[in-house]
Amino acid sequence: MHQLSRxxxxxxxxxxxxxxxxxxxxxxxxAGEGLAIFFALxxxxxxxxxxxxxxxxxxxxxxxxxxxLSVPVVSDFIKDxxxxxxxxLLDDLYSLLRKVAPVIDDNFANAKLLSMTLELNPFRxxxxxxxxxxxxYFSEKFEFAAMHKLWNESFSDEKNFEVFGKCANPSGxxxxxxxxxxxxxxxDELFSxxxxxxxxxxxxxxxxxxxxxxxxxEYFSQKIPTVENIAVFAWESLCKKIAGVRLSGVTVWESDRxxxxxxx
Numbered sequence: 001m002h003q004l005s006r007x008x009x010x011x012x013x014x015x016x017x018x019x020x021x022x023x024x025x026x027x028x029x030x031a032g033e034g035l036a037i038f039f040a041l042x043x044x045x046x047x048x049x050x051x052x053x054x055x056x057x058x059x060x061x062x063x064x065x066x067x068x069l070s071v072p073v074v075s076d077f078i079k080d081x082x083x084x085x086x087x088x089l090l091d092d093l094y095s096l097l098r099k100v101a102p103v104i105d106d107n108f109a110n111a112k113l114l115s116m117t118l119e120l121n122p123f124r125x126x127x128x129x130x131x132x133x134x135x136x137y138f139s140e141k142f143e144f145a146a147m148h149k150l151w152n153e154s155f156s157d158e159k160n161f162e163v164f165g166k167c168a169n170p171s172g173x174x175x176x177x178x179x180x181x182x183x184x185x186x187x188d189e190l191f192s193x194x195x196x197x198x199x200x201x202x203x204x205x206x207x208x209x210x211x212x213x214x215x216x217x218e219y220f221s222q223k224i225p226t227v228e229n230i231a232v233f234a235w236e237s238l239c240k241k242i243a244g245v246r247l248s249g250v251t252v253w254e255s256d257r258x259x260x261x262x263x264x
Contacts, residue, residue: 003114004056005044008066011036012075014082019075029067030075037078040119041070043104047111057111065107070100074118090126090191093118094136097128105130137248138191139182142200144209147174148225151214172212178253179204179234183245190244204237227254231262239264 011032022031105113117127127137149172150164213225253259
């Protein structure tokens with residue numbers, strides 16, 4: 001069984017009745033006019049590969065279905081709320097995804113829709129899984145800068161440099177890290193983004209930001225501060241601290257080419 005994900009980008013100006021479709025789906029289609037709200041909608045499908053085409057589903061077909069059935073629903077909802085001067089809460093968006101999900105699923109005869117993710121901005125997203133219609137996910141990225149040295153005291157100097165290479169530099173080296181924290185909540189659980197951010201900042205980011213991980217963070221006095229162990233430290237620091245929801249997973253990037261995810 002293969003799983004295929006496809007992202008559809010679109011923009012909504014809530015104050016305009018009509019929006020030009022546009023011609024550049026890489027930026028967004030509909031194009032939006034002026035200061036429009038940008039969204040990126042991911043759909044994840046699962047099926048066996050068609051032996052004749054090599055596809056799970058042709059992405060052209062995915063685009064057609066989602067743009068014709070989902071994008072107008074989201075756009076109309078946003079415009080209606082703005083026209084009435086009403087706010088749009090996270091739970092409203094979860095409900096909106098659950099409304100359009102079965103419609104999309106019905107249009108892929110040989111593939112099953114597994115999940116839908118709506119990116120609210122480049123650093124924040126919400127997700128629903130069709131297997132559990134009561135569970136929803138919220139993810140947000142945070143940044144921190146830190147230095148570390150990868151070194152095992154039980155190794156010889158030669159072996160440390162052999163295993164860890166430049167990362168065993170005696171003076172250490174730095175990274176601009178990014179961590180994405182994902183929580184899961186039931187549909188009736190209250191969730192505050194501000195409280196969530198405060199918790200992640202106080203319980204993890206403040207402990208590692210602009211620190212020498214080997215020296216300043218007690219956790220790494222007995223563990224090598226690899227990206228793998230940093231992910232575990234983040235999980236252990238946060239798993240019982242975020243109020244009202246449950247920690248689902250953390251992903252730590254030490255560069256745009258290297259990241260590690262952990263779910264305890």
